[in-house]
Amino acid sequence: MTSAQIPGDVSLGKIEQALDGGDRPPVGRYRLDLATGEWAWSDEVYRMHGFEPGEIVPTTPLMLSHKHPDDRGRVDGVLRRAAETGQTFSSVHRILDAKGNTRTLAVTGQGRRDPATGRVTELFGYFIDVTDSHRAAAARDATASIKASDERRAVIEQAKGVLMVVYAIEDTAAFDLLRESSNRSNIAVRDIATTLVNLFFGPEVTDVPTREAIEKFLADPRPQVDA
Template structure:
């Protein structure tokens, strides 16, 4: 069994990161959750949903870097450890796509989307964002989304396909997983899928950085694009 329970996981509450129950909605699968990481004492907080993704009952585990790494797939562990070390060293947000193994031995494909966490003076004090479980394609969500948006989907197909392509390139995920991320942001922000995709495509062309910086900038864009619509 990967890792051991250490204390209690505390729900993440923030003005910038919404509770995962608001993201997912009542009765939906626990496929996304929030996290925070403080640089000063390297302290983690998980929402209940992130604990569940890792196989823990809410309120039974206190996340630590050691615990996080114990759940990573052996082939991905060094990559995640280096990403966390870079976050501690540079203050850049913790962002990653990797595999974890939960307490029941089940493999999950995870996308971590993070952004800067700042104090009242604007100084970076950590990173906060979302864990998204991409293990399943969520065909039910796809059908529900398409059923609700079908009349406008045909005229919006180009923007949606381009936005999916950007997500696939930046995160190295499949087409179905990219669609899942788009629909997740659409549902969470109450924004129409076409409008979100169109705005995302229009802004992604302004990103001009190295691949590592591009991923960080894209994470910020993905989490904030709805605010400029």
């Protein structure tokens, strides 16, 4: 399956529109059909896993078989929770590609519900290859550095995923942006992350936040009071 076979999405499209030019890690789109367990990958995701576009049919068992043994259980847990809740998520993990190389990928996404039943039917989002800038040790250190509840960690991870794509930076650098904003404003990182995620995925969002708008928010995340 190629990128042309992955339908566009309003929320993820907002991230794409916020991207600017220049060098950035390889980014690919995916969609997971929860009923069949089959994935739709853009060409970039095939290559991240060591395949030529369309060479294989990606499925959940195939995906998990490529995860690094030390990360497989955690990734499976992330996917299961996302399939149950449909909430936004982000994770950094290692894979063993088809050529036997170890790569580090960040994945961010959310669920889509069937309007008739309310059940989560699809997961969709981005894979980001951060191998060159973010090794496995850095991934473990970044995860260990966030001492928080599952809910707090989830929103912070999702905010980092947004910043990683928009700024083309690694996981730890994205968290540094949130922490610096928190230090300047004396607002908790979790609260800044929650507002940032809502700028992209909030139910009332109609306008695409630009990179400049994100920079302005991070510079002063305090609630704006109308005169």
